[in-house]
Amino acid sequence: MIALWLSGILRRRTARVAGLCAGIALTVAMLSTLAFFLSESGASMTERAISDVPIDWQVEAVPGADQNALIDAIKRAAPVKIIHQVKYAQSDGFEARTADTTQQTGPGKVIAFDANYAVDFPKELRWLAGKRSGVLIAQQTAANLHVGPGDNVSIKRLGLPPVEVKIDGVVDLPDADALFQGVGLPPQAAPQAPPDNVVILPISNWHEAFDAQQAKRPDTTRTQFHVRLVHDGLPSDPTKAYTVVAGQSRNLEARVAGQALVSTNLGARLDTVRSDALYATVLFLFLGIPGVALALVLTVSLANAGAGARMQEQSLLRIHGASDRKSLMLLQSEPFAIGIVSTLLGFFVSIAFSSHSGALADTSSLLFAALAAVLGGAVAMLAIAVSAFRASRATTVVGARQAVGRSHVPLWQSLCVDLVMLACAGLLFWQSASTGYEIVLAPEGVPAASVDYNAFLSPALFSMGFGLLIFRLCRYFISTSNPLFETVLRPISGTLAGAVAASIAFQQLRISRGIVMTALAVAFVTSTAIFNVTYEGQTRVDAELTNGADVTVFGTTAHPAGGKLETVKNVPGVEAARTMQHRFAYVGSDLQDLYGIDPRSIGAATTLSDAYFRGGTTSEILAKLAATPNGVLVSEETVSDFQLLEGDTINLRLVSAKDNQYHAVPFKFIGVAREFPTAPRDSFLVANADYVSKMSESTAAEYVLVRASSDPGMLSKAIATALGPTSGLDVKNIGDASHIIGTSLTAVNVGKLAVIELFFGAVMAVAAGGLMVGLGFIDRRRNYAVLTLIGAKPRQLAGFLWSEGVLVLVGGIVFGVISGVTTAWMLVKLLTGVFDPPPETISVPWGYLASVYVMIAGSVLVAIAFASRRARVGAYETLRDL
Structure with missing residues (x-):
């Protein structure tokens, strides 16, 4: 029986089933794709953070410690890939005689690397001039002493006579902050500035020059072990990766207690990335959640769009003697079947989309996306099931065959909930924007960061409040008591303007829903597109500010x-x-x-x-x-x-x-x-x-x-x-700068999220316009069939259809653009604190938005053309079928 019923539904209600499947699949695909993005964003931040750390661990031995035992402890505490020894010595300064002048510097550092250090840690040294080995001098020290390759420099030792060396090369120390950091300092301690004057000696030369100083003044020399760990086994989630790395460093600290101090650069970087991961949450909440909400509301609206047809089907089942239990079982089989098929379809579409965009990460991503798909499908099935259940509750066959909208005023409208929401949104926005709001809070001296979720209230309240306001205005405007309504319809419906106005006013609830849904879809596409373009432009400005220009030659x-x-x-x-x-x-x-x-x-x-x-x-x-x-x-x-x-x-x-x-x-x-x-x-x-x-x-x-x-x-x-x-000279471009911009919203790659949002937003906007009009016609085929049989001409039928379609299209786009531009402006204003510098104004992608609006108009026109053709053809078959 169920199979026969579903076969008949599919054969006789093909357009309705196809529209519902498309809407549900779209919802599921968007939810799953966003789930893929969330999982991948954390993994990409972890991978980038790990690759940016030149030295994972710096282990500094205390004077007299057994260095072989330290190396063994390091290898036992974590999987080690590379380990090298570095020697440091304090100097009272450097002196050089060039021509007739003598130049001197203040105190400095003399360091030495063991064999192959420069090969295994290439980010620590950048060769500028002369030889790549031997005695090297930092570029700032060379500038202070006016020396270069071939010149002699005198190194002033503490408590010992100076020693003279011949410079072989000039280098830069790009990672000097980490190379000379104070190992073992607490996290809240102020960072130590690197020395202005540095000379690098071969390890044998260092021992010849400073072993005596080390014996006399052991506090002026130190030994470090620079370690790079094996990263392959680290979790992709930044928080979990930090937990693993922090545990390994604590294990090492326990092993070398009293023998060495440990500085975990990798752990510090992952700790920072944990805060960066919060920005992915911010992006999802600001950009993803509205899209998810829109997709779910669109699915519910599409399900409700077939409520009239289901009530007629319920009446037919009762006429043929079906019991309430059996008719309900047959009606519920439709949402169950549509939900399963649409969920699978949407999930596979999201896999294909995510694989193409590079957002498909791992098994955990698949599981997360699958759960999101099941959630979307369940909501969709529930929406259609509730619609079917309501149809089964019709008290009589005649009552079930009527589709009379609500005439009473909703409670929220009587209580002016929409106006209250807009007022609260304005007040919260003013409070946030006027107090130097920061989206991610990192209090002074507190290493942890958190998102202030209260900030999301203002755009959320505005979107909901404006949607309800649109509904209020539509219900006020679409009324026979409003003389302007008939005047607006006259250019489209001509002499039938009065009849068309009365017909549309009778369906006030359905038309208002269509306008609101189209407006919400247009607002979502508009706000997302504007924010994305503004974000991309500001990211480029930020990168150019960091780098100096498109390309900068640094000397x-x-x-x-x-x-x-x-x-x-x-x-x-x-x-x-x-x-x-x-x-x-x-x-x-x-x-x-x-x-x-x-x-x-x-x-x-x-x-x-x-x-x-x-x-x-x-x-x-x-x-x-x-x-x-x-x-x-x-x-x-x-x-x-x-x-x-x-x-x-x-x-x-x-x-x-x-x-x-x-x-x-x-x-x-x-x-x-x-x-x-x-x-x-x-x-x-x-x-x-x-x-x-x-x-x-x-x-x-x-x-x-x-x-x-x-x-x-x-x-x-x-x-x-x-x-x-x-x-x-060093040549860098803004691409390099974009990769190293610090902890801020611009550290998160929003490109993939933008692709997801803009693609699905455009599709949802097109679906909202076309499907709402098309499925609304399917609900009213009986009315148009009756008009055809009593002699209505094609032009007169078209007047009804075009009036409804144009009303939904124009109202949706106008209200949607107003809402979208305002929402985008609020988002950019609220996120001003994370841009450096803040954007001067919002940027509008006119080409993209124009193309989306044209597609929305095209979908509505196609729906009207389809409805007009179906209304003129097969009127007798339609009445017999219904």
């Missing part, structure tokens, strides 16, 4: 990049290239970065946002700097720390190239720079390059900023090739 005072400007300009793909000085200056006792620029031309090579400056636009601030030769822009932190007022004269101490000593130079404070390309986040200065060159007696420009007319990644490789391997 030093000893090896300035400015001398290679013409070489860089001649590389194909370079649209513009400008030099920028990077010096250091003392403000009082605070050493800060000083950037010398040409304010008239720097904008050709890099983007300078208005958000970078306070008190004016970019063009106004740069014009002011250009008009003030000794002008200087100061960071907000420096202004606050030194209580500066605009117009004050600031005496900055700059190094003079003539005697390599610091001298006071007067500058005029003319403005505030919040951000600047390549500048640190805290304290820095921006001045005219000509004035800096004149007062420091050096025209060297350390950096070259490049705007690319082609792919920045390919251009950076071409520039590096043109400069040659012996230039001592």
Whole structure:
């Protein structure tokens, strides 16, 4: 009996079954795909975090410890891939004689690596000039001493005569913060700055020079073991991976207690990534949950769209003598069958989509996605089952065959719940936006971070409140008592405007639902698209701010990049290239970065946002700097720390190239720079390059900023090739910067989530418009069949159909655009704190949105055309069938 019933439903109600299957499958596919994304996002953050750590463990032996026993303890505590020994020694300073002058530095460090260290830990040393082995000197130390390969440097030992060495090469220490960190310090301790002066000796030379110092002053030397662990067995979830790594480090600490101190860089990085993982949750809540809610509401609405047909089917079953129990069993078999088929279909679609987009991770992802699919299918089956159950509760056959909408006013409308929600949303949004809101809370001195979920209330309340407001307005507008309603329909239905208005007003509830559903779908697509484009644009701005430009050639005072400007300009793909000085200056006792620029031309090579400056636009601030030769822009932190007022004269101490000593130079404070390309986040200065060159007696420009007319990644490789391997310069592009941007929302790859949201959002918007109109017609085929049989002309039938369709389409798009733009603006405003700098305004992807709106209109037009054709053909068969 059930098989026969389902066969008949499939054969005679093909359009209804197909529409419901499509809607449910869409819901399930979106839920499962988002589940894949959540699982994969944590795994990708863990993988990237692990790959970014140059040294997993630094184990520092205490004086007199058995080093062989320490190595054995390290290997027992965790699976070790690489382990190397590093020697450190304090020095009173370095001295060099060049020509007729003698240069000296302050205290420094002399270190030594064992064999193959540079091969196994390549991120610790970057060769700049000379040989790659032997006695090496850090670039800043070489600049301070005015030395290079072949020059002699005297190392001042503590309590012993100095020892002289010959420099073989100049290197950079990219990971100096970790290399010279204080091992064993508590997490809340302030980080130690790396030494300004460093010399690297071969391990044999170090022993010859410092074994005596070690014996006399053991507190001035130390030995570390740098360890890289085996990462293959770590869990993909960042929290679980941190737990494993933290357990291994504690095991090591227990084994070497009293013999060594342990610093777990890998554990610290994974601890940070645990906070980053919260941003994936933020993204899912802000962007994913609205999509899930929309998909579920769409499924319920589609199920309810067939309620009239089910009531008629119930009446037919009763006419043929079916008992309530049997008729209910037959009616419930439809949602069960549709739910199973649609759930499987949606799940396999999500697997195919996730595999194509690279979001398919592992078995746990499949299980998580399967649970999401079952949840979506269960909700869909429940919605259709409830609709069928209601149909079975009709008291009479005649009552079951009627489809009369509710005439009473809903309770929420009487209580003005929609207006209360909108008011609360506005109040919460104002409170969050006006108090410097941070989406992820990390209190000062507290290593843990958490999401303030209260912030999600304002956009959630706005979406729900505006949806109810749309419903209120539609029910008010779609009424025979509203003279404007008939006037609006007249251009479409002509002389039948009165009859059409009365017909639509009789179906006020169904039409209002159609408008609300279309509006919610359009709002979701609009808000997601706007937020995504704004996010991507701001991520690029953030990356360009970090890197300096599309491509930046980094040099030093000893090896300035400015001398290679013409070489860089001649590389194909370079649209513009400008030099920028990077010096250091003392403000009082605070050493800060000083950037010398040409304010008239720097904008050709890099983007300078208005958000970078306070008190004016970019063009106004740069014009002011250009008009003030000794002008200087100061960071907000420096202004606050030194209580500066605009117009004050600031005496900055700059190094003079003539005697390599610091001298006071007067500058005029003319403005505030919040951000600047390549500048640190805290304290820095921006001045005219000509004035800096004149007062420091050096025209060297350390950096070259490049705007690319082609792919920045390919251009950076071409520039590096043109400069040659012996230039001592480092070439980086914004792609490199995007990968290393710190702990913020922009550390999470939102691209895959955007693809999921925009794809399914567009499909849902099209489905909301087309299916709501199409399934609504299926519910009312009997009405149109009767109109056809009593002589209604095709043009007159079309007037009814087109009026309904255009009302749903126009109302849905207009209300949806208003809601979507407002929601996107709220999201961007609430997430302003995680952007650096914050976006100046929202960005609108006009092309994408226009194409989606056209597709929505096309789906409604197709549904109307389908309904119009079905209404004119087979009227007798339709009545007999119903």
